[in-house]
Amino acid sequence: LQKELLKYKQEARNLQGIKVRKGDALQQRLIQQDASVLQLKQELLRANMDKEELHNQNVDLQRKVEERNRLLAEYKKELCQKDRHLQQHQTKLDEMLRQLSEASYQQVDLERELEHKEALLAHCMKREAEE
Secondary structure, three states: OHHHHHHHHHHHHHHHHHHHHHHHHHHHHHHHHHHHHHHHHHHHHHHHHHHHHHHHHHHHHHHHHHHHHHHHHHHHHHHHHHHHHHHHHHHHHHHHHHHHHHHHHHHHHHHHHHHHHHHHHHHHHHHHHHO
């Protein structure tokens, strides 16, 4: 009985040692898992911060695009107005050039008529002087 008791005590000690080692191993695994969870939480926090920063940048870029689109629309409107003014001035310029051309033809005709009348006057005066 004594031998059996010693055998069972030794077996109990061995089992206790295995239990302690397994408990230590489990404790070690829990510590590693806690560290992994903490690291994942930190990465998630960083990812969320990055996501928020990207969202803010996106909002800012959208605001800038909208502002540029508004300015572009204003510039297009101004350009259309200037085109209309330019077309009106071009029409007036064309009309003035036509009138100037007509006046130039009339001036040439009047100059010819004046030269003809001066020639007639000179001829008449010459004839009168001869008479």
